[in-house]
Amino acid sequence: MIQPDNSSAIITIKKLHKCYWVGSMPFPALNGVNLSIDKGEFAVLAGRSGSGKSTLLNVIGALESVDKGEVIVNGANILGMNHTERTLFRLHNIGFVFQSFNLIRVLSARENIAYVCQLQGMEKKESEAIADHWLNEVDIGHLGYRRPDQLSGGQQQRVAVARALASNPKIVLADEPTANLDTLTGQKLMCLLQQLNDKFGTTFLISSHDPDVKNAASRLIKLADGQVVRKWEKIPPAPPPISKACPIKNLPIAQRIRQFLRKKRKRSSQRDNKGSTPRRS
Amino acid sequence: MSDARRLTPTTYLSLAVRNLLRNPRRTGITLATMIFGIATLTLLSALNDGWLEQMRDNFILSFTGHVQIHTSGFESSQNLNDHIKDPSEIILLVQDSPEIQGWTQRIRTSGLVSLGGSSTGVQIMATDPEQETWVTHMHRGLKQGRWLNPGSSHDLLLGITVAQNIGAEIGDRIVLMAQRPDGEMVSEIFFLRGILETGAPQIDRTLALIPLNAAQDWLEMGESVTDIVIRANSHDDTARLQQRFNQAFASDGYEILAWQNLDPMVRQWLEFSDAYGLIIILVVVALVLTEILNTMLIALHERQKELGIMIAIGTRKSQIFFMLLLEAVMLILLGGALGYGAGGLLVLHLSETGIDLSYFANAFKFFYMDPVILPLLTLDSATRILGTTLVAALLAGLYPAWRATKTDISQSLRTF
Numbered sequence: 103m104i105q106p107d108n109s110s111a112i113i114t115i116k117k118l119h120k121c122y123w124v125g126s127m128p129f130p131a132l133n134g135v136n137l138s139i140d141k142g143e144f145a146v147l148a149g150r151s152g153s154g155k156s157t158l159l160n161v162i163g164a165l166e167s168v169d170k171g172e173v174i175v176n177g178a179n180i181l182g183m184n185h186t187e188r189t190l191f192r193l194h195n196i197g198f199v200f201q202s203f204n205l206i207r208v209l210s211a212r213e214n215i216a217y218v219c220q221l222q223g224m225e226k227k228e229s230e231a232i233a234d235h236w237l238n239e240v241d242i243g244h245l246g247y248r249r250p251d252q253l254s255g256g257q258q259q260r261v262a263v264a265r266a267l268a269s270n271p272k273i274v275l276a277d278e279p280t281a282n283l284d285t286l287t288g289q290k291l292m293c294l295l296q297q298l299n300d301k302f303g304t305t306f307l308i309s310s311h312d313p314d315v316k317n318a319a320s321r322l323i324k325l326a327d328g329q330v331v332r333k334w335e336k337i338p339p340a341p342p343p344i345s346k347a348c349p350i351k352n353l354p355i356a357q358r359i360r361q362f363l364r365k366k367r368k369r370s371s372q373r374d375n376k377g378s379t380p381r382r383s
Numbered sequence: 384m385s386d387a388r389r390l391t392p393t394t395y396l397s398l399a400v401r402n403l404l405r406n407p408r409r410t411g412i413t414l415a416t417m418i419f420g421i422a423t424l425t426l427l428s429a430l431n432d433g434w435l436e437q438m439r440d441n442f443i444l445s446f447t448g449h450v451q452i453h454t455s456g457f458e459s460s461q462n463l464n465d466h467i468k469d470p471s472e473i474i475l476l477v478q479d480s481p482e483i484q485g486w487t488q489r490i491r492t493s494g495l496v497s498l499g500g501s502s503t504g505v506q507i508m509a510t511d512p513e514q515e516t517w518v519t520h521m522h523r524g525l526k527q528g529r530w531l532n533p534g535s536s537h538d539l540l541l542g543i544t545v546a547q548n549i550g551a552e553i554g555d556r557i558v559l560m561a562q563r564p565d566g567e568m569v570s571e572i573f574f575l576r577g578i579l580e581t582g583a584p585q586i587d588r589t590l591a592l593i594p595l596n597a598a599q600d601w602l603e604m605g606e607s608v609t610d611i612v613i614r615a616n617s618h619d620d621t622a623r624l625q626q627r628f629n630q631a632f633a634s635d636g637y638e639i640l641a642w643q644n645l646d647p648m649v650r651q652w653l654e655f656s657d658a659y660g661l662i663i664i665l666v667v668v669a670l671v672l673t674e675i676l677n678t679m680l681i682a683l684h685e686r687q688k689e690l691g692i693m694i695a696i697g698t699r700k701s702q703i704f705f706m707l708l709l710e711a712v713m714l715i716l717l718g719g720a721l722g723y724g725a726g727g728l729l730v731l732h733l734s735e736t737g738i739d740l741s742y743f744a745n746a747f748k749f750f751y752m753d754p755v756i757l758p759l760l761t762l763d764s765a766t767r768i769l770g771t772t773l774v775a776a777l778l779a780g781l782y783p784a785w786r787a788t789k790t791d792i793s794q795s796l797r798t799f
Contacts, residue, residue, distance in 0.1 A: 160793050160796075163695070165695055165792045165793050165796070166792075166793040185700065186699060186700070189694065189697055189698070189699050189700070190697070190699075192695065192696065192697050193696070193697025194697075198695055198696060200692070200796070204688070204689075204692045204796075206689060206692070206693065207405065207689065208398065208401035208402055208404075208405055209398075209401070217394070217696075218696055218697060220390055220391065220394060221390065221696070221697045221698060221702075222697070226391060226393070226394075265696070269696075269697070
């Protein structure tokens with residue numbers, strides 16, 4: 103599945119289109135994104151809410167499908183994979199850090215980290231040793247036996263970072279990792295992520311509104327209306343018309359049938375209304 | 384890309400136990416419902432088995448025995464011409480059978496009983512007074528008087544309703560009238576020595592019981608009899624005995640009938656009760672399973688996000704499926720064991736004290752049922768309850784587990 107790749111890019115995205123449908127209402131999320139991220143980069147995706155940051159991260163993380171385009175991550179075309187292949191791809195290549203920490207509630211901090219290693223096929227003892235190592239790396243080695251609800255937000259996010267790195271991924275994707283943290287804790291977390299990036303050379307791609315996160319970036323990628331804004335562009339490019347961004351052929355078949363029936367009902371009720379209007383003599 | 388190995392059983396178990404304990408109140412309520420449901424199921428099943436066993440016992444021991452041997456066609460014709468001329472050969476084989484607890488010979492015919500100006504139609508039954516006590520419990524139904532005396536050739540016992548209908552009292556001279564095998568009508572005087580209340584109304588309103596030797600003399604039948612009635616050691620031996628006697632005597636012009644063949648209505652009633660019991664069991668099982676399904680689906684809904692995360696970080700669908708299924712199985716095993724234990728203890732207690740339903744005694748009599756029911760938990764029922772509960776509960780666990788594998792990761796991460 104993974105092809106040998108001598109280039110320095112670990113993520114290559116070409117002409118990526120993604121549209122969400124709420125009922126028959128289209129919401130274009132990505133409008134032809136082209137992007138390349140190099141190995142070991144500490145890149146930050148910035149942009150307003152709805153600009154497509156989370157969708158782009160989800161697509162790169164093989165969590166979501168797209169309408170059109172090409173996504174090569176660590177030499178693998180992830181859009182051509184089936185569900186199981188994607189799961190295994192995520193397990194061995196991607197580490198996730200979520201906005202709301204998203205730890206497994208019934209497992210302790212140590213078990214949360216060891217769980218990923220066990221999924222990779224490691225023995226329990228080996229997994230626990232790795233968990234202890236990463237807990238120490240993120241400075242909460244003494245909190246390993248606490249459950250998520252016994253940890254502060256910052257501590258939980260450190261566990262999440264340790265979990266993301268414990269599987270020895272090529273890329274860590276972090277979606278608004280500081281959004282639920284106070285400023286100081288957020289700054290500390292960013293320092294930690296930078297240190298880990300320096301020490302292990304893992305590629306980080308982070309989406310955020312937070313100025314501290316943007317300042318920490320080795321590369322800032324701006325997104326607007328589902329498109330990457332190039333450095334020299336002062337005004338974001340105008341988004342393509344909705345009919346082009348979300349062609350009706352991409353509407354799920356069930357929604358298409360529903361839309362057809364709705365239109366038909368509307369037309370017939372309009373005809374009925376016309377017929378029942380009293381004429382003036 | 385290497386394939387991920389399986390999670391260890393301890394990881395699965397630990398996750399299942401902790402997930403069940405994450406909402407102790409809900410798990411507790413579900414367990415309580417299951418315990419109640421399975422305990423009720425066990426009790427209902429034991430009650431059903433108990434009264435079916437009583438019905439079978441009472442029917443067999445009140446009159447018919449387990450197996451009867453007649454000359455072919457006697458059961459339908461009830462004609463004295465269809466009698467067994469030489470019963471000794473049959474009796475030799477019967478005596479040698481290890482599955483037999485007792486046997487007796489009888490003559491059965493219809494006749495008339497008269498006292499003064501009152502008379503009524505009866506089923507005259509002549510039996511060996513001693514042998515009869517090994518086969519049926521008729522002698523235990525004596526309401527007044529005494530049992531037949533083997534030496535007295537003019538003793539008569541009447542069913543309580545017959546006695547009431549003709550106004551007979553102990554010691555009365557009563558005339559019995561019947562037809563001999565040669566067709567001649569004959570009558571004889573007997574003395575009422577006892578009044579029987581067997582508990583079966585259809586017997587109590589038709590029975591006139593006399594000693595076998597008296598009937599053989601009176602009806603000029605020599606050593607002949609119409610029935611050889613056999614009581615087996617257990618109900619399970621019935622089919623084997625019937626088959627053996629069929630092989631030995633069917634070709635000689637005898638019919639061998641098991642108790643089920645002697646009264647099809649009782650057989651149908653037993654089958655109906657069996658089916659009715661099964662329906663009750665299915666209803667209780669359906670209720671318990673709905674509860675499990677409901678709990679699992681609510682838990683699934685609450686954990687939608689967590690399942691999404693687990694899949695996102697690399698848990699395979701098959702692993703998610705097994706995790707959820709294990710939770711359901713653990714819940715079922717625990718609830719099943721506790722419910723079955725509670726039900727078993729209840730049955731054990733009630734099998735000693737009995738459930739007194741005397742209020743419905745009259746209705747029960749008709750179906751050979753005692754007013755006090757003793758629940759009986761047979762191995763067969765126990766296996767059926769446990770098997771059905773486990774299999775059905777496993778099915779109830781499959782759906783939520785399957786639903787969990789359909790978790791839309793991006794949707795579940797976005798929604799919460």
